[in-house]
Amino acid sequence: MTSSTTNDVPTASTRAQECFDRPAAVTRSLLGYGPLAGAVYLTSGLIQAQTRDGFDLTRHDLSLLANGPLGWIQITTLVVAGLMTVAAAVGMRRALDDGLAGTWGPGLLAGYGLALVVAGVFVADPMAGFPLGTPDGPPSEPSLSGLLHMAAGGVGFACLVATTFVVARRFARERRAGWAWASRAVGLVVLGGFLGVATGWTSSWAVLGLWVGVVAGWAWIAAVAVLLYRRTPHPRS
Template sequence: MGTSPDFDRGAAITRSLLGYGVLAGPFYVVLGLVQALLRPGFDLTRHDLSLLVNGPWGWVQIGNLVLTGLMVIAAATGVGRALRGRPAGRWGARLIGGYGLGLIGAGVFVADPMHGFPAGTPDGPPAEATVHGLLHLVTAGLGFLSLVLAMVVLGTHFRRAGRTGWAWGSWVVGVAFLAGFGGLASGSSSPAVVLAFWVVLLLAWGWLAAVSVHLYRATPHPDGPRRAAVSQEA
């Protein structure tokens, strides 16, 4: 069956890439929660998902981080294509891609066991941090910071486009996510800090999904007449 002469392959690729921005969050969260419920000794109120890279089944969470990171990079490419020619398309895409690289780095450089996980690990932070444990914190931290900056950049884009709700939503989620990560990076394992990070993490994934859907809808359907890659309302 042939392709319509009006078929816009570029638009089809852009829309496909943006779809990964919707899939990445649920993939990461669901696979992480399944592990959290099945791994002995893991406590969702005390442990962050990064600790799941340790133990005999740690490879599952490593794969989760790497695959999710690749999906985020794909979504970032879609954002860049959807907003081609605009500052937000260039810098927003790079910063979202930086978050994807941070996730991959967090999988490559595994976190040190701590706070009693895996079973048999002493409670509290590690007595002596390893090189890979420090690199895990650095790569994850840079990735999270990249995502926050992406929210600022795209929020500014939305404000200039007259989409005030989208702008404030991006900025508020960015500030909340930065605060949540700051609490987790302090080394605290209190339920309030860990659960707060869960909340802001879900908000961050929701933001990426919402932006991806918005740009997906703003990208012309590939079966329609060839038009600009993004409508003026994007």
């Protein structure tokens, strides 16, 4: 009897396991990839931009870094950042339980992540003097890889813009007016930055606009991921 009674008493480790919320831990872990994806993409891109001969931040977008002997670094960056974004989208889906934002928002964000992966697989054509020795201006005959890269970029930015507006609607319903308006503003900035380059405007202002859009998009993903992370209950609470 004594032995049986002793075995029925829960130990400290058993009680700790019972109090641990594994689904919440998984959700928070996945959301953590939101800020990390943008940090990896921007940090890697800026370091390469400062170390690759002939690359000019005022004339070239980061996609061109995928060309040349060291192009594998940017290719890897795009693929890794894209997969991290998909992971963050899964975390968003788990944190936003239902409704339009809970379904379409994460789905569109995952689309943006997958587009980054595709953009890494299909390399942009050399142009505007990069890599060194490339004629100035756009490529005279775009390759299939270059066209698919542009298509992936268009789809990706469209998904990101749509994500901001879908999630903004959720914020508005939650009476988070600041978050709602900020999300819409970021969506417009991202859209404007991409259209400036996609329409063939290759001036420094167009490249700067693209940079602003890219940074704003990553900052928004990070901010929303952190917000949802904090709203998700701590696994041991």
